[in-house]
Amino acid sequence: MSELCLTLLCPPTIEEKLLDLLLMLPSTTVFTSTPTAAHGVVVWDLSQTEQVMGRAHVTEIQVIFAAADKAILLDTIRQKLAGTGLRYWVTTVVEAGEIV
Structure with missing residues (x-):
């Protein structure tokens, strides 16, 4: 299977809503979430600190x-x-697999 x-x-602002959505979908049985920094074009409102640092605090x-x-997942x-x-x-x- 591919x-x-x-x-x-x-x-x-939407982290919990997204995580809850993924937990409810049958196609998303395995996923991870990690705090990270996003660089480049970001459409979210950045705090003054984020603007100075040139990165946004996000969850990957x-x-x-x-x-x-x-298609169903993205839709x-x-x-x-x-x-x-x-x-x-x-x-x-x-x-991908599981080491047992």
Whole structure:
């Protein structure tokens, strides 16, 4: 089965809403969330400190899912979080598994 990894950059204002959404979706059984800094074009309101530092404090979320679920997953996120400036990209997972 072909798998993909969806990476999301999430502003603090919608973090809990996004995490709750991902927990409810059957296609997102494995995902991680990590505080990180985003550099470059960011549409969210930056604090004065973030503007001076040149980075925004965000949560990076990575979701592993079946390639067949891509359209439904992205459409659901778009519908529920439209207008939030959520950034994302999708990459192919070359290999994944569990070390037992």
